Amino acid sequence: MTPDAIFKLLQEKFGTETVFDFHGDPARDKDPWFQIAPWEIENVCEHLRSEKSLDFDYLECITGVDYPDDKRIVVVYHLYSYGKKHRVVLKAYLEREDPAMPTLVNVWSTANWQERECFDLLGVLFEGHPDLRRLLLPDDWEGHPLRKDYEEKEDYHGIPTIRPNPIELFKITLPSKEASKEAAKEPAKA
Amino acid sequence: MSDVIFTNEMDEEMTLNMGPHHPSTHGVLRFIIQSDGEIIRKAVPDVGYLHRSIEKIGERCTYPGYMPYTDRVDYVAAMFANECWATACEKLMGIEVPKRAQYLRVISCELNRIASHMIAIGAMAMDIGATTPFMWALREREYINDFIEELCGARLTYNYHRIGGVSFDMPKGWADKVKTWVDKFVPLMEEFDRLITYNEIYIQRLANVAIITGKEAKDWGLVGPNLRGSGVKWDLRKDDGYSVYSDFEFAVPVGKGQFGAVGDCWDRFYVRSEECKESGKILQQALAKIDEHPEDDLVGKLPKKIKPEGEAYSRVESARGDMGCYVIGKGAEEPYRCRFRTGSFTAMGIIEAKSPGLFLADLVALIASFDVVAPEIDR
Numbered sequence: 001m002t003p004d005a006i007f008k009l010l011q012e013k014f015g016t017e018t019v020f021d022f023h024g025d026p027a028r029d030k031d032p033w034f035q036i037a038p039w040e041i042e043n044v045c046e047h048l049r050s051e052k053s054l055d056f057d058y059l060e061c062i063t064g065v066d067y068p069d070d071k072r073i074v075v076v077y078h079l080y081s082y083g084k085k086h087r088v089v090l091k092a093y094l095e096r097e098d099p100a101m102p103t104l105v106n107v108w109s110t111a112n113w114q115e116r117e118c119f120d121l122l123g124v125l126f127e128g129h130p131d132l133r134r135l136l137l138p139d140d141w142e143g144h145p146l147r148k149d150y151e152e153k154e155d156y157h158g159i160p161t162i163r164p165n166p167i168e169l170f171k172i173t174l175p176s177k178e179a180s181k182e183a184a185k186e187p188a189k190a
Numbered sequence: 191m192s193d194v195i196f197t198n199e200m201d202e203e204m205t206l207n208m209g210p211h212h213p214s215t216h217g218v219l220r221f222i223i224q225s226d227g228e229i230i231r232k233a234v235p236d237v238g239y240l241h242r243s244i245e246k247i248g249e250r251c252t253y254p255g256y257m258p259y260t261d262r263v264d265y266v267a268a269m270f271a272n273e274c275w276a277t278a279c280e281k282l283m284g285i286e287v288p289k290r291a292q293y294l295r296v297i298s299c300e301l302n303r304i305a306s307h308m309i310a311i312g313a314m315a316m317d318i319g320a321t322t323p324f325m326w327a328l329r330e331r332e333y334i335n336d337f338i339e340e341l342c343g344a345r346l347t348y349n350y351h352r353i354g355g356v357s358f359d360m361p362k363g364w365a366d367k368v369k370t371w372v373d374k375f376v377p378l379m380e381e382f383d384r385l386i387t388y389n390e391i392y393i394q395r396l397a398n399v400a401i402i403t404g405k406e407a408k409d410w411g412l413v414g415p416n417l418r419g420s421g422v423k424w425d426l427r428k429d430d431g432y433s434v435y436s437d438f439e440f441a442v443p444v445g446k447g448q449f450g451a452v453g454d455c456w457d458r459f460y461v462r463s464e465e466c467k468e469s470g471k472i473l474q475q476a477l478a479k480i481d482e483h484p485e486d487d488l489v490g491k492l493p494k495k496i497k498p499e500g501e502a503y504s505r506v507e508s509a510r511g512d513m514g515c516y517v518i519g520k521g522a523e524e525p526y527r528c529r530f531r532t533g534s535f536t537a538m539g540i541i542e543a544k545s546p547g548l549f550l551a552d553l554v555a556l557i558a559s560f561d562v563v564a565p566e567i568d569r
Contacts, residue, residue, distance in 0.1 A: 027500065028500035030501065030503075031502065057409075058408055058411065059411060060505075060512070060514055060531060061503070061516060061531040065518060066527075078503055109409045109410045109543070110411030110536050110539060112539055113538065114536075114539075135237065136238035136241040145246055146246060
């Protein structure tokens with residue numbers, strides 16, 4: 001099934017307030033995508049997985065993208081169906097100040113770790129997630145590095161995160177011209 | 191420690207630490223295990239020791255300049271991350287890759303797949319306790335390393351593929367050398383099977399251990415050999431037909447549960463060892479056909495300035511399964527966001543769910559049978 005057919009099917013089922021904003025410009029959007037209202041995502045995905053004609057049994061990838069200019073964080077879902085061999089890309093637009101949306105752990109188990117990674121690196125809160133801890137970074141890390149305005153702290157528990165440039169360390173400072181001239185004269189005096 | 195050793199009560203659980211430097215955890219990877227004697231109640235993976243923020247680095251590099259960093263996503267099979275990044279950029283900009291470059295990609299990738307699987311099956315046998323297969327496997331891998339070194343100058347982090355093609359053509363006489371080796375390698379894999387795959391002790395050790403059904407495997411997003419080990423016949427090379435894989439004849443081995451249930455550790459091992467033979471067949475065909483295409487036609491037509499706009503998701507069948515790259519361009523020299531979806535990451539997710547009830551020694555077999563590589567989990 002083509003993405004726009006799936007889009008129309010979902011729009012009929014869930015209404016234009018839940019499923020909207022189809023983008024399929026072949027020059028820009030190589031994989032056509034559309035928006036889902038964040039708080040409805042679990043229902044929509046459950047339908048995508050269980051409906052026989054759609055049969056999306058594989059959640060490929062969850063990606064978080066930060067758009068500070070629009071004050072948005074966008075969570076992108078790439079879904080694929082092994083049986084039907086079609087794919088769809090869903091996007092959920094969240095408020096950047098308070099990014100929260102329901103979890104998909106109950107629909108696909110693989111969402112568990114991918115959502116944890118998204119929480120870790122972008123700070124998206126997945127409500128209802130059974131184990132929303134940091135995954136890649138230490139538990140006491142501050143900030144979410146994949147946000148565009150993230151600034152690395154100078155140290156972490158006394159371990160510096162910035163090292164001096166090794167080239168600067170081993171640079172030989174040449175004596176000034178006058179000093180070298182005097183040094184050349186000295187043995188002559190002796 | 192003495193408290194733990196002298197405790198005899200049956201209902202007492204103990205918390206054990208495994209890793210980060212345990213030799214069988216395939217890189218720097220840690221497990222916190224709650225066990226009742228030898229039986230695991232729960233094993234919680236603790237990853238992130240090798241996190242180098244590859245995705246953040248990508249936002250600060252130019253599109254072609256990011257290529258060497260992709261090697262570090264998975265250093266055992268670096269060619270695939272190269273290819274994945276290249277195909278993502280090509281899809282984004284609509285670049286066509288010349289046929290000869292695509293053949294070179296297939297040849298380099300299949301060589302790399304054999305090298306990676308050699309590590310996987312050799313290391314798995316060693317984790318279980320058989321040392322000889324590891325030596326055999328590494329001996330063959332050494333030949334491949336030499337071939338790839340001749341091709342692109344590096345033995346581990348290749349940086350061979352380019353956006354739109356590959357960086358070098360084959361050196362003179364290289365194709366014949368690889369052909370001679372492949373002709374020797376395919377029968378050697380059968381000998382390898384006699385040594386370890388169909389070894390009575392080995393089968394007893396791995397059959398019916400940590401069974402993952404096809405449904406579970408799909409649900410947890412397992413990909414590649416791990417998915418096929420569970421009996422799901424799915425290979426991107428066959429089913430998606432990317433690159434020039436449709437030109438070649440090869441089979442897709444799946445786990446059949448020959449000595450136990452479908453999807454046990456032995457099935458995953460078997461799929462990898464069979465895949466090596468199939469890769470050998472692809473190599474033979476590709477090397478025979480490559481000279482149909484003109485020499486030195488290595489890089490497609492690139493735009494003058496690489497400043498794409500839009501987004502694309504592309505995927506390749508890496509040694510660890512479906513590797514995906516999602517790239518968003520915003521008309522700048524650097525990508526706005528790039529993301530790698532890797533096979534080891536999703537394979538690690540299932541371990542916590544699968545571990546209860548396993549023996550402690552079987553956890554080692556489970557990790558080894560997934561062929562996880564720590565840098566690919568952490569990126």
